[in-house]
Amino acid sequence: MTAFRRGITCNRFIYNEQKQFPQASGEFSEILSQIVLAAKVVSREVNRAGLADIVGAAGATNVQGEDVQKLDLYANRHFIDAMSDNCHVSVIASEENEDIIRTDPERMLRPGKYAVAIDPLDGSSNIDVNVSIGTIFSIHRRITPGHDGGPADVLQRGDRQLAAGYVIYGSSTMLVYTVGRGVHGFTLDPSVGEFLLSHPNMQMPKQGSFYSINEGNFPYWAPKTREWVVALKGTENPAGKPNSLRYIGSLVADFHRTLFKGGIFAYPMDFKNPDKPRGKLRLLYEAAPIAMIAENAGGRATDGQRRILEIQPTELHERTPLFVGSEADVAFAERFHRDAG
Numbered sequence: 027m028t029a030f031r032r033g034i035t036c037n038r039f040i041y042n043e044q045k046q047f048p049q050a051s052g053e054f055s056e057i058l059s060q061i062v063l064a065a066k067v068v069s070r071e072v073n074r075a076g077l078a079d080i081v082g083a084a085g086a087t088n089v090q091g092e093d094v095q096k097l098d099l100y101a102n103r104h105f106i107d108a109m110s111d112n113c114h115v116s117v118i119a120s121e122e123n124e125d126i127i128r129t130d131p132e133r134m135l136r137p138g139k140y141a142v143a144i145d146p147l148d149g150s151s152n153i154d155v156n157v158s159i160g161t162i163f164s165i166h167r168r169i170t171p172g173h174d175g176g177p178a179d180v181l182q183r184g185d186r187q188l189a190a191g192y193v194i195y196g197s198s199t200m201l202v203y204t205v206g207r208g209v210h211g212f213t214l215d216p217s218v219g220e221f222l223l224s225h226p227n228m229q230m231p232k233q234g235s236f237y238s239i240n241e242g243n244f245p246y247w248a249p250k251t252r253e254w255v256v257a258l259k260g261t262e263n264p265a266g267k268p269n270s271l272r273y274i275g276s277l278v279a280d281f282h283r284t285l286f287k288g289g290i291f292a293y294p295m296d297f298k299n300p301d302k303p304r305g306k307l308r309l310l311y312e313a314a315p316i317a318m319i320a321e322n323a324g325g326r327a328t329d330g331q332r333r334i335l336e337i338q339p340t341e342l343h344e345r346t347p348l349f350v351g352s353e354a355d356v357a358f359a360e361r362f363h364r365d366a367g
């Protein structure tokens with residue numbers, strides 16, 4: 027595995043990685059660099075949010091029926107602009123937009139080779155209480171022919187992602203991403219305005235003793251899910267002792283902690299609507315990118331029965347149950363859910 031020099035900028039790192047592939051055109055690196063730039067701008071706005079009076083519901087609802095907050099709109103616009111300014115992206119899928127966004131093909135000399143799925147500001151219910159929120163992204167190679175892209179370009183299995191990453195706007199802002207060659211973390215140094223390599227080759231502990239779940243949903247879970255959570259609080263589990271509960275309610279923040287400390291984050295299927303049991307998290311721009319990062323850090327991600335990365339999406343805003351984290355802890359969850367149907 028390559029030795030990485032801590033402290034180099036994210037853009038330099040991306041460029042160095044690109045040099046490992048002499049045939050690379052640099053287009054893919056440009057997309058990553060645009061994401062880095064947009065993340066800096068959004069980070070600045072998140073930090074100023076309380077001051078700048080841009081916190082609060084904008085009064086609209088997004089396609090999921092949730093309140094859209096102003097910062098969501100800001101982040102959505104910035105990431106979409108960053109991708110559209112880059113002539114290599116043809117199609118964008120965003121949590122905030124019902125349909126795919128085709129970047130303006132007229133500005134492109136050649137059809138863009140890539141498609142991007144993005145959750146511009148995840149954990150939005152935490153915005154106005156100063157709790158960590160994040161951005162999640164995923165990059166696919168375009169598969170449709172012709173000049174414009176189409177939904178099929180983003181409706182690809184997670185194991186076809188070329189890159190996945192997230193930005194966490196927390197006590198510091200960090201960008202964590204993978205192109206399938208290790209998971210690397212960069213911390214934003216606000217004094218120089220650069221993401222600096224702080225966590226090369228991140229590895230998730232093989233087993234942990236934390237579980238992260240909205241336990242208020244207990245009455246709505248399937249019996250197997252309840253049994254599993256009860257087991258986590260006993261001694262018959264991989265830790266051999268009652269696990270500690272940690273739940274922020276912001277996927278990026280909950281996953282980020284799980285990546286560092288080990289254990290499991292889960293949002294299982296629930297029966298709040300008995301006729302339509304479902305997971306909450308979105309496959310394309312939440313579960314699949316997080317799963318790619320987890321696997322590249324030595325962890326695992328499943329919907330209880332299938333590896334997240336092997337699920338073929340059929341809809342843009344498709345939801346899935348998600349169990350992600352340390353290998354032993356995800357395997358333990360799977361033992362309860364595999365045969366539950």
Ligand code: FDP
Nearest residue numbers: 148149150151152240275276277307
């Ligand atoms: P939010 O609704 O605040 O945007 O998918 C969105 C998400 O947050 C995740 O970030 C988070 O893990 C989950 O939903 C929290 O859901 P609950 O409030 O139902 O626990």
